[in-house]
Amino acid sequence: xxVPSTMSDPETxxxxxxxxxxxxxxxxxxxxxxxxxxxxxxxxDSSDRAEVFLSxxxxxxxxVDDFPVFEELFETxxxxxxxxxxxxxxxxxxxxLVRHLPKRTTKGLAFYLENWSNSRGAxxxxxxxxxxxxxxxxxxxxxxxxxxxxLEQIAQLARRLVKRLARNPSRRWKPVRKGxxxxxxxxxxQSLKTGGELIELSYKQRKPKRTKLxxxxxxxxxxDLYSRLLLQFIYGLQNSFAKVETFVFSxxxxxxxxxxxNKTYQRALDRLSSKVRGWSxxxxxxxxxxxxxxxxxxxxxxxxxVIILSDGWDTxxxxxxxxxxxxxxxxxxxxxxxxxxxxxxxxxxxxRGMQAALPFINVFAPAHDLASLRALEPHLVL
Amino acid sequence: MLEQQVYVxxxxxxxxxxxxxxxxxxxxxxxxxxxxxxxxxxxxxxALGTKLIRLQCYEGLDATTALYEWNYPxxxxxxxxxxxSPTSEAEKEAAIFSEAFLLKRPLLQAITEHERxxxxxxxxxxxxxxxxxxxxxxxxxxxxxxxxxxxxxxATHRPHVVLTSNRSRDLSDALRRRCLYHWxxxxxxxxxxxxxxxxxxxxxxxxxxxxxLVMQAARAMSLSKVPGIAETLDWATALxxxxxxxxxxxxxxxxxxxxxxxxxxxxxxxxxxxxxxxxMVDATATPQVE
Numbered sequence: 001x002x003v004p005s006t007m008s009d010p011e012t013x014x015x016x017x018x019x020x021x022x023x024x025x026x027x028x029x030x031x032x033x034x035x036x037x038x039x040x041x042x043x044x045d046s047s048d049r050a051e052v053f054l055s056x057x058x059x060x061x062x063x064v065d066d067f068p069v070f071e072e073l074f075e076t077x078x079x080x081x082x083x084x085x086x087x088x089x090x091x092x093x094x095x096x097l098v099r100h101l102p103k104r105t106t107k108g109l110a111f112y113l114e115n116w117s118n119s120r121g122a123x124x125x126x127x128x129x130x131x132x133x134x135x136x137x138x139x140x141x142x143x144x145x146x147x148x149x150x151l152e153q154i155a156q157l158a159r160r161l162v163k164r165l166a167r168n169p170s171r172r173w174k175p176v177r178k179g180x181x182x183x184x185x186x187x188x189x190q191s192l193k194t195g196g197e198l199i200e201l202s203y204k205q206r207k208p209k210r211t212k213l214x215x216x217x218x219x220x221x222x223x224d225l226y227s228r229l230l231l232q233f234i235y236g237l238q239n240s241f242a243k244v245e246t247f248v249f250s251x252x253x254x255x256x257x258x259x260x261x262n263k264t265y266q267r268a269l270d271r272l273s274s275k276v277r278g279w280s281x282x283x284x285x286x287x288x289x290x291x292x293x294x295x296x297x298x299x300x301x302x303x304x305x306v307i308i309l310s311d312g313w314d315t316x317x318x319x320x321x322x323x324x325x326x327x328x329x330x331x332x333x334x335x336x337x338x339x340x341x342x343x344x345x346x347x348x349x350x351x352r353g354m355q356a357a358l359p360f361i362n363v364f365a366p367a368h369d370l371a372s373l374r375a376l377e378p379h380l381v382l
Numbered sequence: 383m384l385e386q387q388v389y390v391x392x393x394x395x396x397x398x399x400x401x402x403x404x405x406x407x408x409x410x411x412x413x414x415x416x417x418x419x420x421x422x423x424x425x426x427x428x429a430l431g432t433k434l435i436r437l438q439c440y441e442g443l444d445a446t447t448a449l450y451e452w453n454y455p456x457x458x459x460x461x462x463x464x465x466x467s468p469t470s471e472a473e474k475e476a477a478i479f480s481e482a483f484l485l486k487r488p489l490l491q492a493i494t495e496h497e498r499x500x501x502x503x504x505x506x507x508x509x510x511x512x513x514x515x516x517x518x519x520x521x522x523x524x525x526x527x528x529x530x531x532x533x534x535x536x537a538t539h540r541p542h543v544v545l546t547s548n549r550s551r552d553l554s555d556a557l558r559r560r561c562l563y564h565w566x567x568x569x570x571x572x573x574x575x576x577x578x579x580x581x582x583x584x585x586x587x588x589x590x591x592x593x594x595l596v597m598q599a600a601r602a603m604s605l606s607k608v609p610g611i612a613e614t615l616d617w618a619t620a621l622x623x624x625x626x627x628x629x630x631x632x633x634x635x636x637x638x639x640x641x642x643x644x645x646x647x648x649x650x651x652x653x654x655x656x657x658x659x660x661x662m663v664d665a666t667a668t669p670q671v672e
Contacts, residue, residue, distance in 0.1 A: 028555050036405060043404055044397075054397040062558035064412060064565040160551070163441070180446070182454070197462065201454050264606060264646045 011046065012038055018077040019060065025069050028062050049078060154229055155265070157373055158236025162244070165213065165380050169206035179203035211303055211333075211382050212243040216292065218310035220250035220283035226340040226368070230309050233373060235260050235268055245299070248272075249288035250281045255296075285314040285353055286321035293327050300331045305380060307336045309367060314353025321353055325360040333382045336363040343368030391425075392573070398564040399426060408522055408543035410558065413566035416610020418577075419546040423503035426542065433500040435541070437488040439510035445517055449527060450490045453483045479531035489521055492541040499539035507557075508547040515557055522560060569611060571598050577611055582618040592629050593618055597641065599660060605647040613641035631655060 015037055023029045037059050044051050053074055061070050175183050186202035215234050219227045237244050238260040246257050259271045300306065306328055314321055329335050337357065341347045343366040349358060358364065363379045366372040399422070402409040411419045427434035437448055457478040464474055486494065492502040507515065521527065525537035545561060547553060569577065575594045578585065597614045617640035626633055634655060642648045654660055 028559055030559065033559065036407070039405065040401060043401070050393060051397060054394050055401055057394075058398045058401055058409075058562040058564060062410075062555070062561070062563050067565065156550075180444070198458050199455060201458075267646070 011041065014077065015041060018073065021073055021077075022060055022070065025073065027060065027066050027069065029060055033060060052078070153370065154232045154373070155236035155239075157370060158233045159239075161373075161377055161380060162213075162237055164377055165211050168209040168211065168381055170209040172207045173204045174207045176203050176205050179205035181205065209303070209382065210243070211305060211380070212245070212301075213237065213380075214245045214247075214296075214300065214304055214306045214332075216247045216249065216253075216289075216306070216308045216310075218250065218283065218285065218308075219248045220281060220313070222283060222311055222313045223309075223340070226309075226311075230338075230340075230367065231269070231272075232265060234309075235265050245296070247292060247296075249285070249292075251284050251288075253288040253291045282315055283310075283313050284316045285310060285312070285357075286316040286318070286324060289324035289328065290320060293324055297327060297331055300328070302331075302333045303382060304332050305334045305336065305382065306332045307338060309338045309340075311339055311341050312337075312349060312351050312354030312357065314351070314356075316353075318352045318356035322356040322360070325357045329360040329362075334362045334379070335360060336365065336376075336379060337361045338365055338367035338372075338376075340366065340368045342366035343372060395422065395564065395566070398562055402544075402562050403542055405562070406540055408545055408561045409564060410545045410547065410553075410561035411564050411566060412547045412549055414568065414608060414610060415548055416612035417566045417568060418611055419566055420503065420505055423501055423544040423546075426544065427501035430498075430501065430542070432498050432542075433495060434503060435488050435492045435495070435500050436503045436505060439504065439506050439508075439514070441509055441511060443510045443514050445514075447487055448489050448514070448517075449487050449521075450529060451485045451487065452479070453485050457483050481532070484529070484532070490527055490535070493521075493525055493527060493535060493537040495541065496538055500541050502541040502543045504543065504545045506548060507545050508549060508551045508553060512554070515554055519557055519560065568601055568608075571595070574598070574611060574614060578614060578618050581615050582622060584622045585618055586627075589621065589626065589629060590618065593621065596629070596634075596660065599654075600641065600651065603650055603654060605642070605644070605650060607642070607644045607647060609641040609643075613643075616640045634660075 016034055019029045019034045019037060037056060040055050040059055041052070044055050046052055056074070057067070057070055061067060173181075173183075175186055181204050183202040183204035186204070187198060187200070190200055190202060191198045215237065217227065217230055217234060219231075223230075231248075234246050238246055238257065244257070245255070246260055247253055247255050254275065256272055256275070259275060260268050325335070339349070339354070342349070342364070349355065349364075365376065365379070398409055401407070411422060413419055423436075424434060460478050460483070461474065464477070469477075484490075488502070492500055504518070507518070510518075522543060525540055526534055528534045571594060574597065575591055578590045578594055579587070582590070593614065597609060597617075601608055617637060620637055620640050621629075621633075624633075624637070635652070638648065638651060642651055
């Protein structure tokens with residue numbers, strides 16, 4: 001691309017500065033965008049505010065979340081953009097505007113950010129645009145600080161993980177009508193009906209690997225802060241057409257696979273709270289896992305990933321837990337323990353229960369924010 | 383220009399399209415489902431009088447279905463037919479790897495369009511995999527394709543590219559950077575009314591303003607599938623087909639399946655309706671008649 005010359009003209013200079021400010025505020029504005037922006041200004045009527053605004057917004061933003069920042073900064077940019085225009089309208093002292101630009105900008109943005117975080121703190125914020133990239137803004141946020149409106153992100157993430165799970169190809173082939181490879185054996189076999197002439201080809205592709213998922217979630221009192229969110233995660237997993245079995249426990253274990261297969265999350269929750277006894281009660285991980293093993297262990301094989309969501313505060317005997325964990329480990333393909341407390345840097349898995357369980361765990365990972373759940377993805381490949 | 387195509391536009395869309403055409407950059411359009419993202423490309427191709435080539439993305443979409451594929455059965459038949467002819471092997475090989483045996487998929491079609499630049503619509507790019515997105519980047523930056531057996535094919539006319547996304551997955555920054563960006567939101571009352579009147583001219587003015595009011599109210603409820611303009615138009619068409627004169631509760635209940643696509647949503651909506659919270663909108667006609 002050719003960089004338009006006459007870099008000295010104030011319009012271009014201002015535009016470049018504007019782009020730099022945008023970049024400083026986190027927009028993806030690389031030199032090539034700057035070049036396009038400069039070219040754009042020559043294509044349009046640069047004295048028409050609306051036109052400049054819309055054009056530059058098209059060029060310089062790349063997601064709807066960029067819009068508010070852009071609007072804010074555009075204001076300052078426009079106010080000092082065409083000095084000639086300002087003079088033409090005989091406004092006094094245009095240069096003072098330029099000098100004050102950096103200060104105004106930072107103040108404006110700080111104000112904006114402040115408001116933004118306020119509105120986030122409030123539980124429901126209808127003006128927020130729903131969508132995938134909201135995930136980004138919430139990445140570093142601990143789940144305890146999540147509002148109801150952000151629950152959907154978690155479900156979305158869960159669905160993606162399950163999709164990933166279903167996409168792993170196995171070593172086996174299956175015949176398909178249209179596929180990446182020619183199925184030689186079948187094609188030859190079919191050619192017999194045309195007297196050995198190869199006319200119709202048959203294809204094959206890799207079978208998807210049938211990985212099963214078993215999730216056992218702790219809903220005892222100590223997990224209260226997290227279980228609401230983690231349940232949303234499990235709900236997302238459960239409703240993604242994959243083989244997922246879910247259980248919750250606090251003092252005793254209950255299977256909730258069927259209850260989660262419900263149209264809306266709220267309805268699923270209603271059913272759950274009426275069914276599960278001892279919600280937010282004490283924790284008997286060991287005993288619950290023993291129950292699980294007694295009833296469900298035969299369903300678990302080497303193609304099953306078992307995920308336990310718990311903070312490891314067990315009031316039972318650690319020996320019981322260790323025994324149950326060792327059985328689970330032997331049968332399953334992978335044993336993952338997600339502990340929300342692991343997200344804090346000072347946490348040490350010192351509780352007796354956690355100590356007893358640790359030797360049998362394949363993956364010990366945090367589950368306190370979206371990033372930690374997303375980091376789970378590579379572990380879901382067997 | 384777009385108005386002629388029965389597409390109710392605004393300055394933002396027009397500017398984005400104008401820039402995309404003059405700068406030769408793809409236009410990425412995002413927004414909720416059913417707000418007319420795909421319609422932009424259709425209107426553009428109609429207005430320019432060019433072909434619309436559509437690539438519908440889905441999970442697992444790969445280069446062979448998007449770009450090109452050899453027509454294997456035809457090649458095999460050709461070999462059979464030529465078996466007894468005296469042509470040399472090299473000639474036979476050249477023959478079966480010529481353009482006549484090439485199945486052009488949308489991307490290659492868009493590049494090899496001879497007459498004038500077509501509009502290439504890459505629909506729901508967020509549904510494809512990351513791998514395909516990377517592949518697409520390559521095609522969109524050079525507009526050329528290399529087929530090993532034939533050579534490099536370069537675009538005779540750069541197609542006008544429109545990409546749409548429902549944001550079911552976050553697109554990569556690399557792709558976003560290469561595109562101009564436009565966001566379409568649910569329309570304002572005035573715009574939606576304008577759209578309904580343009581697309582369903584058979585509907586009476588009072589009825590069309592009523593149904594747009596209902597739709598705007600429906601969007602404010604917490605529904606799991608928020609209805610878009612497409613649903614408004616479906617409903618309007620349905621009401622016209624039923625020769626509806628006015629909008630009362632019974633008619634609402636009978637026809638609300640046009641824009642509510644979820645059982646739970648129907649429940650929510652009905653309770654709002656029964657509770658009379660939509661009274662100002664639709665039931666005004668009921669007490670007066672009969």
